[in-house]
Amino acid sequence: xxxxxxxxxxxxxxxxxxxxxxxxxxxxxxxxxxxxxxxxxxxxxxxxxxxxxxxxxxxxxxxxxxxxxxxxxxxxxxxxxxxxxxxxxxxxxxxxxxxxxxxxxxxxxxxxxxxxxxxxxxxxxxxxxxxxxxxxxxxxxxxxxxxxxxxxxxxxxxxxxxxxxxx
Amino acid sequence: xxxxxxxxxxxxxxxxxxxxxxxxxxxxxxxxxxxxxxxxxxxxxxxxxxxxxxxxxxxxxxxxxxxxxxxxxxxxxxxxxxxxxxxxxxxxxxxxxxxxxxxxxxxxxxxxxxxxxxxxxxxxxxxxxxxxxxxxxxxxxxxxxxxxxxxxxxxxxxxxxxxxxxxxxxxxxxxxxxxxxxxxxxxxxxxxxxxxxxxxxxxxxxxxxxxxxxxxxxxxxxxxxxxxxxxxxxxxxxxxxxxxxxxxxxxxxxxxxxxxxxxxxxxxxxxxxxxxxxxxxxxxxxxxxxxxxxxxxxxxxxxxxxxxxxxxxxxxxxxxxxxxxxxxxxxxx
Numbered sequence: 001x002x003x004x005x006x007x008x009x010x011x012x013x014x015x016x017x018x019x020x021x022x023x024x025x026x027x028x029x030x031x032x033x034x035x036x037x038x039x040x041x042x043x044x045x046x047x048x049x050x051x052x053x054x055x056x057x058x059x060x061x062x063x064x065x066x067x068x069x070x071x072x073x074x075x076x077x078x079x080x081x082x083x084x085x086x087x088x089x090x091x092x093x094x095x096x097x098x099x100x101x102x103x104x105x106x107x108x109x110x111x112x113x114x115x116x117x118x119x120x121x122x123x124x125x126x127x128x129x130x131x132x133x134x135x136x137x138x139x140x141x142x143x144x145x146x147x148x149x150x151x152x153x154x155x156x157x158x159x160x161x162x163x164x165x166x167x
Numbered sequence: 168x169x170x171x172x173x174x175x176x177x178x179x180x181x182x183x184x185x186x187x188x189x190x191x192x193x194x195x196x197x198x199x200x201x202x203x204x205x206x207x208x209x210x211x212x213x214x215x216x217x218x219x220x221x222x223x224x225x226x227x228x229x230x231x232x233x234x235x236x237x238x239x240x241x242x243x244x245x246x247x248x249x250x251x252x253x254x255x256x257x258x259x260x261x262x263x264x265x266x267x268x269x270x271x272x273x274x275x276x277x278x279x280x281x282x283x284x285x286x287x288x289x290x291x292x293x294x295x296x297x298x299x300x301x302x303x304x305x306x307x308x309x310x311x312x313x314x315x316x317x318x319x320x321x322x323x324x325x326x327x328x329x330x331x332x333x334x335x336x337x338x339x340x341x342x343x344x345x346x347x348x349x350x351x352x353x354x355x356x357x358x359x360x361x362x363x364x365x366x367x368x369x370x371x372x373x374x375x376x377x378x379x380x381x382x383x384x385x386x387x388x389x390x391x392x393x394x395x396x397x398x399x400x401x402x403x404x405x406x407x408x409x410x411x412x413x414x415x416x417x418x419x420x421x422x423x424x425x426x427x428x429x430x431x432x433x434x435x436x437x438x439x440x441x442x443x444x445x446x447x448x449x450x451x452x453x454x455x456x457x458x459x460x461x462x463x464x465x466x467x468x469x470x471x472x473x474x475x476x477x478x479x480x481x482x483x484x485x486x487x488x489x490x491x492x493x494x495x496x497x498x499x500x
């Protein structure tokens with residue numbers, strides 16, 4: 001009889017990856033769907049764990065696509081010190097988010113609970129979006145935030161044909 | 168924010184009589200209060216005109232349309248006549264900023280915003296447009312700045328409604344206590360920074376913007392506006408375009424193409440317009456017009472990407488105006 005771990009693991013391995021995670025629009029990246037699978041030990045409160053992961057994903061989409069502390073090169077002063085010019089994810093930039101928890105009990109503590117703080121979405125989302133962009137356009141972007149200027153510069157590199165703008 | 172006196176007015180005459188000694192008009196207060204908090208403006212007196220009911224509302228007249236200066240962007244974008252006959256204006260007002268801001272922001276305030284350059288908007292930088300001698304944008308961070316028509320200041324025109332009103336050949340109605348009423352065509356309303364860097368429009372400190380009048384559209388007229396930003400919500404345009412087409416059957420008889428976020432003052436692209444006149448609107452023709460709009464570009468160190476965005480914004484908006492394309496889902500708003 002399969003134990004809980006195996007059942008969860010089977011669910012994880014049969015999980016369908018997002019079909020169309022991102023595409024390069026004419027002037028920026030539009031995320032359609034974001035899926036996240038997290039090894040989280042024993043979730044004491046699954047709702048809170050999912051909530052934490054959702055928040056992490058939103059924040060890291062923001063880091064990856066928009067947020068940038070811009071300092072004037074000559075004067076060292078921040079030119080965007082307000083929420084109007086320091087851009088963060090808004091409701092229109094938020095994709096459909098799907099979270100699945102993988103409950104892995106490995107006996108490392110009396111409860112098998114793991115920390116689920118910053119690790120949740122923060123680190124991996126930039127790489128996932130970078131992979132999605134590569135999948136959609138054939139171009140690797142290794143710089144954040146991936147603003148329209150950065151995406152266009154990447155698409156315009158010599159030798160890049162796939163994903164090139166038509167206009 | 169410094170302390171200031173507030174004069175609450177309910178009539179135009181009362182407001183005009185208060186406009187002296189550096190008093191500043193407050194309508195929706197969206198842009199004004201932000202600049203006061205940034206300490207880029209420290210007026211001793213605000214004249215609140217938000218309760219002047221005669222300045223609010225949209226009237227259809229024999230000549231066309233008269234929109235009171237206090238009409239909010241939401242009211243304009245949702246007005247049935249504007250939606251039916253002046254789609255460009257409905258699109259432009261309906262996709263500025265956020266729903267909250269559109270409920271507060273007035274047409275007059277939208278037209279009278281100073282430029283959206285972060286150096287101008289910061290109290291830390293004393294720039295050309297604050298009466299000093301230096302522009303920080305040329306050697307600094309200029310990814311959102313102008314790509315054409317600039318001389319000493321490459322900031323960009325912030326008002327999206329101005330892009331639409333320029334396409335519709337609107338007139339701005341001004342009134343002052345001393346000189347009475349005057350009407351200024353929108354193409355003459357904004358001041359080129361090379362002519363006077365500290366002035367943004369021809370409005371004088373004792374004048375009040377009371378209304379905007381728009382001539383009747385001719386039969387066969389269709390229009391559209393689209394804005395592209397880095398974000399879909401709550402962002403300034405990095406490229407936006409307004410298109411008015413007068414069609415005779417399938418042939419374009421007259422075209423007006425306007426651009427914001429490209430130059431210090433909203434501009435018409437006669438190069439792009441000439442590519443459409445006398446032709447049937449097809450995707451090929453629209454793309455050629457978009458390309459033609461970029462004839463005289465001089466990008467700064469960080470904004471060459473706009474040269475690729477504008478042709479796309481223009482061609483998609485031409486096709487939207489011609490009814491050959493749906494509204495672009497990735498356009499901002």
